[in-house]
Amino acid sequence: MGKIKACLFDLDGVIVDTAKYHYIAWKELANEMGFDFTVEDNERLKGVSRMTSLDILLSIGNVEKSEEEKLELATKKNENYLSYILKMGPEEILPGTKEFLEQLKKEGVKIALGSASKNAMTILNRLELTSYFDAIIDGTKVSNAKPDPEVFLKGAEALNVSPGECVVFEDAEAGVEAAIAGGMKCIGIGNAEILRKADFVVDGLHKMNIAMLEGLNN
Template sequence: MLKGLIFDLDGVLTNSARFHLGAWNDLAKELGINLTPDQLDSLRGISRMDSLNLILKYGNQEDKYSEEQKEEFAAKKNEKFVEQVGKMTPDDILPGITKLLADAKSQNLKMAIASASKNAPKILTRLNIMDEFDGIVDPATLHRGKPDPEIYEKAQELLGLESNEVISFEDAQAGVEAIKAAGQFAVGIGSKQLLAQADYIVPDTSKLNLKEIETAFNKYEESRES
């Protein structure tokens, strides 16, 4: 029986992913690294330091900088991102999300955030939806980033639920892999090809319909039990 929903943040509830990717792209250029669109896209859903290390790997600069220098780079990127977040308003909530959250509330479903972003509380406050959620996983408590299931397992624990009682939403391949590794039902938002592991896929958030997702979830759980 469905009792809770778990959401990634960037690219799922709001379009702040574009601020992240833009800030990373700017930093990469400063380091003399020209990222391809696919390389830039691969940074979706993963933690700050994992993103930086991946950029350095793409530029064959993995061993060029000390950990202290890497921390400085990550902080510089975050400053640019936070500057953009300060301009966000409820208008930046993605299409279909306001209705989805309202439908979930009307069913008394618990809701949590499973985002690698340390700025999640700030963003949710700017969007005026902070009070909709029962819990937010603190990325500082994590030992491993997506695609490891830890963040989705922690979100589930925050809600006091089992893996067969939640539906989780992601727009990144690493995030969908994390959801499935946690044994949860995955809703993918985006490319069918990239998010092939998801149990239910929509091209964008405007196509999210809680009733239809629940029907797919119930069929999925019935098939698992039989």
């Protein structure tokens, strides 16, 4: 391996798909209040904070709640979500992830997680992937959300490598922007149209190999 010494991974949409559990938890909340919440409605919540998401949900149902009631509802949604997370298992790891992490380990490439999720450790433990990561930077360790590069810069620091020696794997536009802002290479996972600022885009980690990383040095 040439210049690339470390790979930093976002969690949701790259290693595992937890978005479906967020959707189910919001839908349950809506149904309890007597209205439906569709997959199309859920698109409006992507990349949005929990409290803003709740406001959108309430506006869809045309429901008014006090600030105190909103806090209770947001807590309930998170408890619903966590109940699903705690049932996850290694079978939910996205295709090719484990194989690619094993390739990186073999080549001596350092591995970090860079995720806004405060549940990242719980999820990695459930997936039995924790031991692959040399550093885990999650929502409990950062104060600025992506596109701020803080989460990735802290990851590079924890791995003791410079940003220029890092490649970030991201499925969200804000994450790609965070990687670029941090002076790192970035590989997009998913939609090439949305992630066009990335160095290149693949469908998933099952399409990745070490040679492709080396190509980023040229």
